[in-house]
Amino acid sequence: AKQLLEAVRGPEAVTRLQDQLHLAVAERERALALPRGARNAVERMQLEHEKVELLKTVRMDIFRIREAMLEEGRRRRYLYEEEQAFSQAELRRLRDLDETTRERTECIQMIFKNYVETTAARDALNDAMMEELEGSPTELEEYSSSAYQNSFVQHKAHSECLEAMLTTRLAGRRREARGLAENIGLA
Numbered sequence: 001a002k003q004l005l006e007a008v009r010g011p012e013a014v015t016r017l018q019d020q021l022h023l024a025v026a027e028r029e030r031a032l033a034l035p036r037g038a039r040n041a042v043e044r045m046q047l048e049h050e051k052v053e054l055l056k057t058v059r060m061d062i063f064r065i066r067e068a069m070l071e072e073g074r075r076r077r078y079l080y081e082e083e084q085a086f087s088q089a090e091l092r093r094l095r096d097l098d099e100t101t102r103e104r105t106e107c108i109q110m111i112f113k114n115y116v117e118t119t120a121a122r123d124a125l126n127d128a129m130m131e132e133l134e135g136s137p138t139e140l141e142e143y144s145s146s147a148y149q150n151s152f153v154q155h156k157a158h159s160e161c162l163e164a165m166l167t168t169r170l171a172g173r174r175r176e177a178r179g180l181a182e183n184i185g186l187a
Contacts, residue, residue: 006079013072021065028058100176107172111165118158125151 031054038044128151 003079003083006075010072010076010079014069017065017069017072021062021069024058024061024065028055028062031055031058096179100172100179104169104172104176107165107169111162111169114158114162114165118155118162121151121155121158125155127151 031051034051034054035044035047038047
């Protein structure tokens with residue numbers, strides 16, 4: 001809201017100051033030309049005295065206008081710097097949000113891929129167990145075939161990897177929540 005108000009007020013203030021400066025310069029020119037209209041030496045001295053007084057007043061007016069223009073310039077520079085800082089912070093926030101979204105998407109894709117591989121490894125382990133059970137005389141016999149051992153190792157590796165990915169994703173969600181809280185000013 002402050003930026004919108006200043007966007008309207010700023011140009012109006014500069015235009016008003018420029019108009020005042022134009023009038024002050026015109027008044028100065030009039031004061032400088034004042035003694036030329038004298039008809040005699042006494043009138044000339046009176047007009048010179050008036051000229052000096054008018055020039056003092058005009059100089060003060062010009063000085064006041066100059067200071068007001070400098071102040072307006074400082075105000076505008078401060079507003080532009082504030083707007084730039086806000087824009088840079090917003091850009092940083094959007095980049096962080098984009099990076100977080102990309103990271104989340106990649107993590108979810110990796111988890112899904114690993115889940116599919118873990119499911120396939122579990123199915124292969126179940127198939128190897130069924131083959132082992134069909135070929136063994138007793139159910140108490142240990143699973144010893146290489147197909148079963150390979151399936152078991154693959155399933156264990158994929159399960160551990162899936163567990164690590166889910167833990168990483170959970171940490172990512174916490175980081176996202178913390179980043180969101182910082183962005184809205186709660187942290």
